[in-house]
Amino acid sequence: MPIKVNNIFHTYFKKTPNEVKALDDVSLTINDHDFIAFVGETGSGKSTLVQHLNGLLIPDQGTIEVNEFVLTNNKKKNKKMHDLRHHVGLIFQFPEYQLFEETVIKDVCFGPRNFGLNQEEALLKAKEALNIVGIDESYYERSPFELSGGERRKVAIAGILAIDPEVLVLDEPTAGLDYQASDEIMSLIYDLYQKKNKTIILVTHDMDLVYKYAQRACYISNGKIEFDGTPIDLFNQGYDTLELPKLFRFIRGLKHRGYDIDYKDADNLHEVFEYIGKKKHHG
Amino acid sequence: MAELTFGRYVSHNTCVHRLDSRNKLLMMIMLFVAIFLQFNLWSTNLIISGIMLIFLIICMVVAKVSLRQLFKSLKAMWFLILILLVIYIFIPNANHKFVAFSINGYNVYWDSFYQCGYIFLRIIMMLSITMILTSTTKPMDLTRGLEWGMSPLKLLKVPVHIIAMILTIALRFIPTILEETSRIMKAQESRGIDFAHGSLKNRFRAIISLIIPLFVSAIDRSEELANAMEARGYDPKAKRTSFQKLHFHLIDLYALLIVLVVFGGILTLFILDHTVTTVDIVYVLSGHHAIF
16 A cells, blocks of 8 residues: 655744744655655755654644555544554664663564564564574574674664564664675665565665665655655756765766766666777777 | 753743843742742732742743743643642641541541642742743853852862763753653654553553663763763863853843842741731731631
Protein backbone atom coordinates (compact mmCIF):
# COMPACT_ATOMS: atom_id res chain seq x y z
CA MET A 1 0.00 0.00 0.00
CA PRO A 2 1.34 3.44 -0.92
CA ILE A 3 1.86 6.12 1.71
CA LYS A 4 -0.07 9.25 0.87
CA VAL A 5 0.94 12.54 2.42
CA ASN A 6 -1.71 15.18 1.86
CA ASN A 7 -0.95 18.87 2.43
CA ILE A 8 0.70 18.58 5.81
CA PHE A 9 1.96 21.50 7.87
CA HIS A 10 4.14 21.42 10.96
CA THR A 11 5.37 24.31 13.08
CA TYR A 12 7.81 24.10 15.98
CA PHE A 13 7.71 26.44 19.01
CA LYS A 14 4.30 27.77 18.12
CA LYS A 15 3.45 31.28 19.27
CA THR A 16 6.93 32.09 20.49
CA PRO A 17 9.59 34.25 18.85
CA ASN A 18 11.48 31.05 17.94
CA GLU A 19 8.60 29.79 15.77
CA VAL A 20 9.83 27.69 12.84
CA LYS A 21 7.69 26.49 9.94
CA ALA A 22 9.28 23.08 9.47
CA LEU A 23 6.77 21.76 6.94
CA ASP A 24 4.75 24.02 4.73
CA ASP A 25 2.03 22.33 2.66
CA VAL A 26 3.85 19.12 1.78
CA SER A 27 2.16 16.49 -0.40
CA LEU A 28 3.62 13.36 -1.88
CA THR A 29 2.90 9.72 -2.53
CA ILE A 30 5.43 7.04 -1.71
CA ASN A 31 4.70 3.90 -3.70
CA ASP A 32 5.39 0.33 -2.69
CA HIS A 33 8.93 -0.72 -3.42
CA ASP A 34 10.18 2.82 -3.90
CA PHE A 35 13.75 3.71 -3.03
CA ILE A 36 13.32 7.37 -2.32
CA ALA A 37 15.94 9.81 -1.02
CA PHE A 38 15.12 13.04 0.79
CA VAL A 39 17.84 15.62 0.38
CA GLY A 40 18.18 19.23 1.47
CA GLU A 41 20.06 21.51 3.81
CA THR A 42 20.18 21.06 7.58
CA GLY A 43 16.93 22.41 8.99
CA SER A 44 15.06 22.12 5.70
CA GLY A 45 12.43 19.86 7.27
CA LYS A 46 13.39 16.44 5.91
CA SER A 47 13.77 14.83 9.34
CA THR A 48 10.49 16.38 10.42
CA LEU A 49 8.79 14.95 7.37
CA VAL A 50 10.01 11.38 7.92
CA GLN A 51 9.03 11.50 11.59
CA HIS A 52 5.46 12.06 10.44
CA LEU A 53 5.52 8.86 8.44
CA ASN A 54 5.30 6.65 11.53
CA GLY A 55 3.37 9.02 13.72
CA LEU A 56 6.20 10.23 15.96
CA LEU A 57 5.13 13.70 15.00
CA ILE A 58 1.56 14.64 14.23
CA PRO A 59 0.78 17.17 11.50
CA ASP A 60 -0.77 20.48 12.52
CA GLN A 61 -2.89 20.27 9.38
CA GLY A 62 -3.36 17.72 6.64
CA THR A 63 -3.38 13.94 6.69
CA ILE A 64 -1.10 10.99 6.14
CA GLU A 65 -2.62 7.78 4.82
CA VAL A 66 -0.81 4.50 5.40
CA ASN A 67 -2.84 1.37 4.64
CA GLU A 68 -6.29 2.12 6.05
CA PHE A 69 -4.73 4.17 8.79
CA VAL A 70 -5.20 7.95 8.59
CA LEU A 71 -3.02 10.16 10.74
CA THR A 72 -4.56 13.55 11.46
CA ASN A 73 -4.35 16.40 13.90
CA ASN A 74 -7.29 14.90 15.78
CA LYS A 75 -5.70 13.00 18.67
CA LYS A 76 -8.70 10.85 19.46
CA LYS A 77 -8.73 9.34 16.00
CA ASN A 78 -5.07 8.39 16.13
CA LYS A 79 -5.52 4.94 17.57
CA LYS A 80 -3.66 1.94 16.22
CA MET A 81 -0.43 3.96 16.28
CA HIS A 82 1.17 0.66 17.22
CA ASP A 83 0.15 -0.88 13.87
CA LEU A 84 1.47 2.13 12.01
CA ARG A 85 4.86 1.79 13.70
CA HIS A 86 4.89 -1.88 12.91
CA HIS A 87 4.37 -1.03 9.26
CA VAL A 88 6.86 1.85 9.05
CA GLY A 89 10.16 1.34 10.86
CA LEU A 90 12.27 4.41 11.53
CA ILE A 91 16.02 4.26 12.07
CA PHE A 92 17.29 7.49 13.56
CA GLN A 93 20.54 9.25 13.03
CA PHE A 94 23.15 7.70 15.36
CA PRO A 95 20.84 4.81 16.28
CA GLU A 96 23.55 3.28 18.49
CA TYR A 97 22.36 5.67 21.20
CA GLN A 98 19.12 3.75 21.60
CA LEU A 99 20.79 0.51 22.75
CA PHE A 100 20.15 -0.23 26.39
CA GLU A 101 19.91 -3.97 27.16
CA GLU A 102 22.71 -6.02 28.70
CA THR A 103 23.24 -8.20 25.64
CA VAL A 104 23.07 -7.70 21.90
CA ILE A 105 20.46 -10.39 21.37
CA LYS A 106 18.18 -9.03 24.11
CA ASP A 107 18.34 -5.57 22.61
CA VAL A 108 17.38 -6.81 19.15
CA CYS A 109 14.51 -8.83 20.65
CA PHE A 110 13.19 -5.71 22.35
CA GLY A 111 11.36 -4.41 19.24
CA PRO A 112 9.56 -7.59 18.18
CA ARG A 113 8.61 -8.32 21.80
CA ASN A 114 6.95 -4.90 22.00
CA PHE A 115 4.96 -5.71 18.90
CA GLY A 116 3.48 -8.77 20.51
CA LEU A 117 5.71 -11.67 19.49
CA ASN A 118 6.54 -14.26 22.13
CA GLN A 119 10.08 -14.95 23.26
CA GLU A 120 10.86 -17.68 20.72
CA GLU A 121 9.39 -15.87 17.73
CA ALA A 122 11.22 -12.72 18.74
CA LEU A 123 14.46 -14.67 19.07
CA LEU A 124 14.01 -16.06 15.56
CA LYS A 125 13.37 -12.62 14.12
CA ALA A 126 16.32 -11.20 16.02
CA LYS A 127 18.70 -13.86 14.74
CA GLU A 128 17.47 -13.30 11.21
CA ALA A 129 17.96 -9.55 11.50
CA LEU A 130 21.43 -9.90 13.01
CA ASN A 131 22.30 -12.26 10.22
CA ILE A 132 21.23 -9.67 7.64
CA VAL A 133 23.45 -6.99 9.14
CA GLY A 134 26.32 -9.46 9.44
CA ILE A 135 26.63 -9.78 13.21
CA ASP A 136 27.47 -13.42 13.98
CA GLU A 137 26.59 -15.59 16.96
CA SER A 138 29.73 -14.85 18.92
CA TYR A 139 28.34 -11.34 19.51
CA TYR A 140 24.92 -12.38 20.86
CA GLU A 141 25.83 -12.48 24.52
CA ARG A 142 28.14 -9.49 24.52
CA SER A 143 27.18 -6.11 25.90
CA PRO A 144 26.29 -3.65 23.13
CA PHE A 145 28.37 -1.00 24.89
CA GLU A 146 31.64 -2.84 24.36
CA LEU A 147 31.27 -3.04 20.57
CA SER A 148 32.87 -0.68 18.07
CA GLY A 149 30.92 2.23 16.58
CA GLY A 150 30.13 0.45 13.31
CA GLU A 151 29.09 -2.76 15.07
CA ARG A 152 26.85 -0.87 17.46
CA ARG A 153 25.15 0.82 14.56
CA LYS A 154 24.58 -2.52 12.86
CA VAL A 155 23.05 -3.94 16.04
CA ALA A 156 20.79 -0.90 16.34
CA ILE A 157 19.68 -1.28 12.72
CA ALA A 158 19.01 -4.96 13.36
CA GLY A 159 16.81 -3.81 16.27
CA ILE A 160 14.47 -2.21 13.73
CA LEU A 161 14.82 -4.89 11.06
CA ALA A 162 13.71 -7.51 13.59
CA ILE A 163 10.34 -5.77 13.74
CA ASP A 164 10.13 -6.56 10.03
CA PRO A 165 8.46 -3.35 8.83
CA GLU A 166 7.31 -3.06 5.23
CA VAL A 167 8.64 0.46 4.94
CA LEU A 168 12.07 1.33 6.26
CA VAL A 169 12.95 4.96 6.96
CA LEU A 170 16.63 5.72 7.52
CA ASP A 171 17.79 9.11 8.77
CA GLU A 172 21.46 9.56 7.83
CA PRO A 173 22.37 5.90 8.37
CA THR A 174 26.00 6.42 7.38
CA ALA A 175 26.75 9.60 9.35
CA GLY A 176 30.04 9.42 11.20
CA LEU A 177 31.10 6.04 9.81
CA ASP A 178 34.24 5.36 7.81
CA TYR A 179 33.94 4.54 4.12
CA GLN A 180 34.01 0.76 4.52
CA ALA A 181 31.42 0.62 7.30
CA SER A 182 29.07 2.98 5.49
CA ASP A 183 29.44 0.97 2.29
CA GLU A 184 28.54 -2.21 4.19
CA ILE A 185 25.46 -0.60 5.68
CA MET A 186 24.27 0.83 2.37
CA SER A 187 24.67 -2.45 0.53
CA LEU A 188 22.69 -4.30 3.19
CA ILE A 189 19.96 -1.70 2.85
CA TYR A 190 20.03 -2.17 -0.91
CA ASP A 191 19.73 -5.93 -0.42
CA LEU A 192 16.63 -5.40 1.69
CA TYR A 193 15.23 -3.27 -1.09
CA GLN A 194 15.96 -5.79 -3.82
CA LYS A 195 15.55 -9.16 -2.16
CA LYS A 196 12.93 -8.46 0.50
CA ASN A 197 10.93 -5.96 -1.54
CA LYS A 198 11.00 -3.33 1.19
CA THR A 199 10.17 0.29 0.54
CA ILE A 200 13.20 2.37 1.50
CA ILE A 201 13.12 6.03 2.47
CA LEU A 202 16.57 7.51 2.90
CA VAL A 203 17.42 10.91 4.38
CA THR A 204 20.95 11.91 3.53
CA HIS A 205 23.46 14.61 2.72
CA ASP A 206 25.62 12.25 0.70
CA MET A 207 24.80 12.74 -2.98
CA ASP A 208 26.99 9.81 -3.96
CA LEU A 209 24.60 7.54 -2.08
CA VAL A 210 21.61 9.21 -3.72
CA TYR A 211 23.08 8.67 -7.15
CA LYS A 212 24.20 5.12 -6.45
CA TYR A 213 21.08 3.73 -4.76
CA ALA A 214 17.98 5.91 -5.01
CA GLN A 215 15.36 5.52 -7.75
CA ARG A 216 13.71 8.75 -6.82
CA ALA A 217 14.93 11.92 -5.11
CA CYS A 218 13.03 14.69 -3.35
CA TYR A 219 14.74 18.00 -2.72
CA ILE A 220 13.30 19.77 0.31
CA SER A 221 13.96 23.41 1.06
CA ASN A 222 12.36 25.57 3.76
CA GLY A 223 9.70 22.98 4.44
CA LYS A 224 8.58 22.59 0.83
CA ILE A 225 9.27 19.92 -1.73
CA GLU A 226 11.09 21.80 -4.48
CA PHE A 227 11.84 18.85 -6.69
CA ASP A 228 10.60 15.28 -7.04
CA GLY A 229 12.06 13.04 -9.73
CA THR A 230 15.02 10.88 -10.65
CA PRO A 231 18.41 11.61 -9.07
CA ILE A 232 19.95 12.48 -12.43
CA ASP A 233 17.23 15.04 -13.14
CA LEU A 234 17.76 16.45 -9.67
CA PHE A 235 21.47 16.99 -10.28
CA ASN A 236 20.65 18.54 -13.65
CA GLN A 237 18.58 21.20 -11.88
CA GLY A 238 21.78 22.64 -10.44
CA TYR A 239 20.56 23.77 -7.02
CA ASP A 240 23.22 25.91 -5.33
CA THR A 241 22.86 24.20 -1.99
CA LEU A 242 23.31 20.69 -3.38
CA GLU A 243 26.77 19.39 -3.90
CA LEU A 244 26.99 17.07 -6.92
CA PRO A 245 28.13 13.46 -6.62
CA LYS A 246 31.84 12.92 -7.31
CA LEU A 247 31.13 11.39 -10.70
CA PHE A 248 29.02 14.35 -11.75
CA ARG A 249 31.70 16.77 -10.68
CA PHE A 250 34.07 14.78 -12.84
CA ILE A 251 31.74 15.02 -15.83
CA ARG A 252 31.21 18.72 -15.19
CA GLY A 253 34.99 19.15 -15.29
CA LEU A 254 35.15 17.32 -18.60
CA LYS A 255 32.38 19.51 -19.99
CA HIS A 256 34.28 22.62 -19.05
CA ARG A 257 37.23 21.27 -20.98
CA GLY A 258 35.10 21.03 -24.09
CA TYR A 259 34.20 17.35 -24.11
CA ASP A 260 30.77 16.70 -25.53
CA ILE A 261 29.21 14.68 -22.72
CA ASP A 262 26.26 15.05 -20.42
CA TYR A 263 25.23 13.96 -16.90
CA LYS A 264 23.00 11.35 -18.54
CA ASP A 265 26.13 9.58 -19.71
CA ALA A 266 27.06 8.85 -16.11
CA ASP A 267 25.19 5.58 -16.42
CA ASN A 268 27.40 4.28 -19.22
CA LEU A 269 30.83 5.22 -18.11
CA HIS A 270 32.43 2.76 -20.49
CA GLU A 271 31.33 4.77 -23.46
CA VAL A 272 32.50 7.94 -21.78
CA PHE A 273 35.97 6.58 -21.28
CA GLU A 274 36.08 5.20 -24.80
CA TYR A 275 35.01 8.59 -26.12
CA ILE A 276 37.67 10.35 -24.08
CA GLY A 277 40.25 7.86 -25.25
CA LYS A 278 39.32 8.37 -28.90
CA LYS A 279 39.35 12.12 -28.55
CA LYS A 280 42.80 12.03 -26.94
CA HIS A 281 44.02 9.83 -29.73
CA HIS A 282 42.75 11.98 -32.51
CA GLY A 283 43.07 15.35 -30.82
CA MET B 1 13.87 19.95 18.36
CA ALA B 2 12.46 19.63 21.84
CA GLU B 3 9.12 21.15 22.66
CA LEU B 4 9.21 24.23 24.81
CA THR B 5 9.80 23.15 28.40
CA PHE B 6 9.07 24.76 31.70
CA GLY B 7 11.09 27.89 32.39
CA ARG B 8 13.25 27.70 29.30
CA TYR B 9 14.74 31.01 28.19
CA VAL B 10 12.52 32.75 25.66
CA SER B 11 14.16 35.58 23.77
CA HIS B 12 11.60 38.36 23.87
CA ASN B 13 12.84 41.90 24.27
CA THR B 14 10.90 43.20 27.27
CA CYS B 15 12.09 45.46 30.06
CA VAL B 16 12.30 42.42 32.36
CA HIS B 17 14.65 40.70 29.91
CA ARG B 18 16.92 43.73 29.96
CA LEU B 19 17.32 43.79 33.75
CA ASP B 20 20.65 42.95 35.32
CA SER B 21 20.74 39.31 36.37
CA ARG B 22 22.24 40.17 39.77
CA ASN B 23 19.34 42.49 40.35
CA LYS B 24 16.85 39.83 39.31
CA LEU B 25 18.38 37.33 41.71
CA LEU B 26 18.19 39.84 44.53
CA MET B 27 14.55 40.58 43.74
CA MET B 28 13.79 36.88 43.58
CA ILE B 29 15.22 36.33 47.06
CA MET B 30 13.15 39.21 48.44
CA LEU B 31 9.94 37.88 46.90
CA PHE B 32 10.65 34.36 48.18
CA VAL B 33 11.09 35.71 51.71
CA ALA B 34 7.85 37.63 51.32
CA ILE B 35 6.04 34.43 50.36
CA PHE B 36 7.27 32.61 53.43
CA LEU B 37 6.07 35.23 55.89
CA GLN B 38 3.05 33.80 57.63
CA PHE B 39 0.48 35.95 59.36
CA ASN B 40 -1.69 35.26 62.38
CA LEU B 41 -5.07 35.48 60.71
CA TRP B 42 -6.01 33.19 57.85
CA SER B 43 -7.81 36.01 56.14
CA THR B 44 -4.70 38.23 56.17
CA ASN B 45 -2.69 35.33 54.76
CA LEU B 46 -5.09 34.91 51.87
CA ILE B 47 -5.37 38.63 51.16
CA ILE B 48 -1.59 39.11 51.16
CA SER B 49 -1.11 36.05 48.97
CA GLY B 50 -3.77 37.32 46.60
CA ILE B 51 -2.03 40.66 46.30
CA MET B 52 1.31 38.92 45.70
CA LEU B 53 -0.24 36.68 43.08
CA ILE B 54 -1.76 39.61 41.21
CA PHE B 55 1.61 41.37 41.35
CA LEU B 56 3.34 38.28 39.96
CA ILE B 57 0.78 37.84 37.19
CA ILE B 58 1.33 41.45 36.16
CA CYS B 59 5.09 40.76 36.12
CA MET B 60 4.52 37.69 33.98
CA VAL B 61 2.39 39.60 31.49
CA VAL B 62 4.99 42.36 31.28
CA ALA B 63 7.79 39.78 30.81
CA LYS B 64 5.70 37.89 28.22
CA VAL B 65 6.03 34.68 30.21
CA SER B 66 3.37 32.27 29.06
CA LEU B 67 0.69 31.77 31.71
CA ARG B 68 -0.41 28.70 29.82
CA GLN B 69 2.85 26.98 30.65
CA LEU B 70 2.34 27.70 34.34
CA PHE B 71 -1.12 26.15 34.24
CA LYS B 72 0.25 23.16 32.40
CA SER B 73 2.80 22.54 35.12
CA LEU B 74 0.07 22.94 37.74
CA LYS B 75 -1.94 20.21 36.08
CA ALA B 76 0.92 17.84 36.78
CA MET B 77 0.79 18.74 40.50
CA TRP B 78 -2.66 17.53 41.40
CA PHE B 79 -1.12 14.38 42.87
CA LEU B 80 1.04 16.38 45.25
CA ILE B 81 -1.97 18.37 46.38
CA LEU B 82 -3.94 15.20 46.95
CA ILE B 83 -1.21 13.75 49.16
CA LEU B 84 -0.96 16.99 51.10
CA LEU B 85 -4.69 16.98 51.65
CA VAL B 86 -4.66 13.40 52.90
CA ILE B 87 -1.82 14.20 55.29
CA TYR B 88 -3.60 17.26 56.63
CA ILE B 89 -6.86 15.40 57.08
CA PHE B 90 -5.42 12.37 58.83
CA ILE B 91 -2.82 13.96 61.06
CA PRO B 92 -4.69 15.26 64.10
CA ASN B 93 -3.99 18.85 64.98
CA ALA B 94 -5.23 20.38 68.17
CA ASN B 95 -5.42 23.80 66.53
CA HIS B 96 -8.03 22.73 64.02
CA LYS B 97 -11.42 24.05 65.01
CA PHE B 98 -13.89 24.21 62.13
CA VAL B 99 -15.52 20.89 61.39
CA ALA B 100 -16.48 20.45 57.75
CA PHE B 101 -18.11 17.03 58.14
CA SER B 102 -17.51 13.90 60.13
CA ILE B 103 -17.31 10.29 59.02
CA ASN B 104 -18.03 7.66 61.70
CA GLY B 105 -17.08 10.12 64.39
CA TYR B 106 -13.84 11.19 62.68
CA ASN B 107 -13.88 14.92 62.18
CA VAL B 108 -12.62 16.44 58.97
CA TYR B 109 -11.75 20.08 59.48
CA TRP B 110 -12.05 23.01 57.12
CA ASP B 111 -8.65 23.96 58.44
CA SER B 112 -7.03 21.08 56.56
CA PHE B 113 -8.45 22.36 53.29
CA TYR B 114 -7.30 25.87 54.06
CA GLN B 115 -3.76 24.73 54.94
CA CYS B 116 -3.58 22.72 51.78
CA GLY B 117 -4.88 25.53 49.61
CA TYR B 118 -2.47 27.98 51.20
CA ILE B 119 0.50 25.72 50.48
CA PHE B 120 -0.73 25.30 46.92
CA LEU B 121 -0.99 29.04 46.52
CA ARG B 122 2.56 29.49 47.75
CA ILE B 123 3.84 26.82 45.39
CA ILE B 124 2.16 28.61 42.48
CA MET B 125 3.85 31.83 43.50
CA MET B 126 7.26 30.24 43.81
CA LEU B 127 6.85 28.57 40.45
CA SER B 128 5.88 31.81 38.78
CA ILE B 129 8.83 33.69 40.29
CA THR B 130 11.25 31.01 39.13
CA MET B 131 9.63 31.00 35.72
CA ILE B 132 9.94 34.76 35.37
CA LEU B 133 13.61 34.54 36.32
CA THR B 134 14.63 31.65 34.10
CA SER B 135 12.59 32.49 31.03
CA THR B 136 13.81 36.09 30.92
CA THR B 137 17.48 35.53 31.83
CA LYS B 138 20.03 33.77 29.67
CA PRO B 139 21.53 30.87 31.64
CA MET B 140 25.00 32.33 31.23
CA ASP B 141 23.90 35.67 32.69
CA LEU B 142 22.25 33.83 35.53
CA THR B 143 25.42 32.02 36.54
CA ARG B 144 27.43 35.21 36.23
CA GLY B 145 24.94 36.79 38.57
CA LEU B 146 25.33 33.87 40.96
CA GLU B 147 29.10 34.04 40.76
CA TRP B 148 28.91 37.70 41.67
CA GLY B 149 26.54 36.95 44.53
CA MET B 150 28.83 34.26 45.90
CA SER B 151 32.03 36.26 45.48
CA PRO B 152 32.26 37.21 49.18
CA LEU B 153 32.66 33.50 49.90
CA LYS B 154 36.04 33.62 48.16
CA LEU B 155 37.39 34.99 51.42
CA LEU B 156 36.43 31.69 53.05
CA LYS B 157 38.35 29.81 50.31
CA VAL B 158 35.14 28.57 48.68
CA PRO B 159 35.95 27.75 45.01
CA VAL B 160 33.33 30.15 43.70
CA HIS B 161 34.55 30.10 40.13
CA ILE B 162 34.47 26.30 39.95
CA ILE B 163 30.95 26.19 41.35
CA ALA B 164 29.88 28.80 38.82
CA MET B 165 31.52 26.84 36.00
CA ILE B 166 29.76 23.64 37.05
CA LEU B 167 26.45 25.52 37.12
CA THR B 168 27.12 27.08 33.72
CA ILE B 169 27.86 23.69 32.21
CA ALA B 170 24.83 22.09 33.87
CA LEU B 171 22.53 24.85 32.64
CA ARG B 172 24.09 24.81 29.20
CA PHE B 173 23.38 21.11 28.82
CA ILE B 174 19.78 21.09 30.02
CA PRO B 175 18.36 21.85 26.55
CA THR B 176 20.80 19.44 24.93
CA ILE B 177 19.80 16.65 27.27
CA LEU B 178 16.12 17.46 26.79
CA GLU B 179 16.61 17.21 23.05
CA GLU B 180 18.45 13.95 23.52
CA THR B 181 15.59 12.71 25.71
CA SER B 182 12.99 13.45 23.07
CA ARG B 183 15.19 11.81 20.42
CA ILE B 184 15.66 8.62 22.43
CA MET B 185 11.98 8.56 23.32
CA LYS B 186 11.11 8.75 19.64
CA ALA B 187 13.62 6.05 18.80
CA GLN B 188 12.17 3.72 21.42
CA GLU B 189 8.64 4.59 20.34
CA SER B 190 9.64 3.41 16.88
CA ARG B 191 10.54 0.13 18.54
CA GLY B 192 7.03 -0.17 19.89
CA ILE B 193 7.37 1.36 23.34
CA ASP B 194 4.44 3.44 24.55
CA PHE B 195 5.51 6.04 27.10
CA ALA B 196 2.05 7.38 27.76
CA HIS B 197 -0.05 4.27 28.29
CA GLY B 198 0.28 0.72 29.54
CA SER B 199 0.64 -1.22 32.74
CA LEU B 200 3.02 -0.28 35.53
CA LYS B 201 5.46 -2.98 34.46
CA ASN B 202 5.50 -1.80 30.85
CA ARG B 203 5.92 1.78 31.90
CA PHE B 204 8.84 0.82 34.10
CA ARG B 205 10.44 -0.91 31.13
CA ALA B 206 9.80 2.15 29.00
CA ILE B 207 11.57 4.38 31.50
CA ILE B 208 14.55 1.99 31.68
CA SER B 209 14.84 2.05 27.89
CA LEU B 210 15.05 5.83 28.10
CA ILE B 211 17.29 6.30 31.11
CA ILE B 212 20.13 3.95 30.21
CA PRO B 213 20.85 5.44 26.77
CA LEU B 214 20.49 8.90 28.27
CA PHE B 215 23.11 8.18 30.93
CA VAL B 216 25.46 6.55 28.47
CA SER B 217 25.38 9.54 26.14
CA ALA B 218 25.61 12.04 29.01
CA ILE B 219 28.71 10.31 30.40
CA ASP B 220 30.28 10.14 26.93
CA ARG B 221 29.54 13.78 26.41
CA SER B 222 30.95 14.89 29.75
CA GLU B 223 34.19 13.08 29.03
CA GLU B 224 34.46 14.70 25.63
CA LEU B 225 33.77 18.10 27.12
CA ALA B 226 36.38 17.64 29.84
CA ASN B 227 38.96 16.63 27.26
CA ALA B 228 38.08 19.54 25.00
CA MET B 229 38.41 21.98 27.89
CA GLU B 230 41.75 20.55 28.94
CA ALA B 231 43.00 20.59 25.37
CA ARG B 232 42.31 24.31 25.27
CA GLY B 233 44.25 24.82 28.47
CA TYR B 234 41.43 25.40 30.91
CA ASP B 235 42.75 26.02 34.40
CA PRO B 236 40.09 26.45 37.08
CA LYS B 237 42.44 28.37 39.34
CA ALA B 238 43.51 30.93 36.74
CA LYS B 239 42.36 34.48 37.19
CA ARG B 240 40.04 35.50 34.41
CA THR B 241 37.97 38.40 33.23
CA SER B 242 34.52 38.24 31.75
CA PHE B 243 33.85 38.71 28.05
CA GLN B 244 30.54 40.41 28.73
CA LYS B 245 30.19 42.65 31.74
CA LEU B 246 26.97 42.95 33.70
CA HIS B 247 25.61 46.48 33.97
CA PHE B 248 23.25 48.01 36.46
CA HIS B 249 21.02 50.46 34.58
CA LEU B 250 18.42 52.99 35.66
CA ILE B 251 15.65 50.54 34.80
CA ASP B 252 17.16 48.12 37.33
CA LEU B 253 16.77 50.76 39.98
CA TYR B 254 13.08 51.24 39.14
CA ALA B 255 12.43 47.51 39.20
CA LEU B 256 14.29 47.15 42.47
CA LEU B 257 12.25 49.98 43.96
CA ILE B 258 8.95 48.35 42.95
CA VAL B 259 9.96 45.02 44.45
CA LEU B 260 11.30 46.77 47.55
CA VAL B 261 7.90 48.46 48.03
CA VAL B 262 6.11 45.09 47.79
CA PHE B 263 8.63 43.32 49.98
CA GLY B 264 8.89 46.19 52.47
CA GLY B 265 5.11 46.50 52.68
CA ILE B 266 4.63 42.81 53.42
CA LEU B 267 7.53 42.77 55.89
CA THR B 268 6.13 45.77 57.74
CA LEU B 269 2.71 44.16 57.96
CA PHE B 270 4.37 40.98 59.19
CA ILE B 271 6.23 42.76 61.96
CA LEU B 272 3.11 44.66 62.97
CA ASP B 273 1.10 41.45 62.87
CA HIS B 274 3.45 39.70 65.24
CA THR B 275 3.52 42.48 67.81
CA VAL B 276 0.94 41.79 70.46
CA THR B 277 -0.62 45.23 70.58
CA THR B 278 -1.29 45.39 66.85
CA VAL B 279 -2.85 41.97 66.86
CA ASP B 280 -5.28 43.43 69.36
CA ILE B 281 -5.91 46.37 67.05
CA VAL B 282 -6.60 44.06 64.14
CA TYR B 283 -8.98 42.17 66.40
CA VAL B 284 -10.94 45.24 67.25
CA LEU B 285 -10.94 46.71 63.76
CA SER B 286 -11.92 43.60 61.88
CA GLY B 287 -14.21 42.09 64.44
CA HIS B 288 -12.70 38.70 63.55
CA HIS B 289 -11.72 36.07 66.00
CA ALA B 290 -8.23 34.75 65.63
CA ILE B 291 -8.25 31.18 64.49
CA PHE B 292 -4.63 30.30 64.79
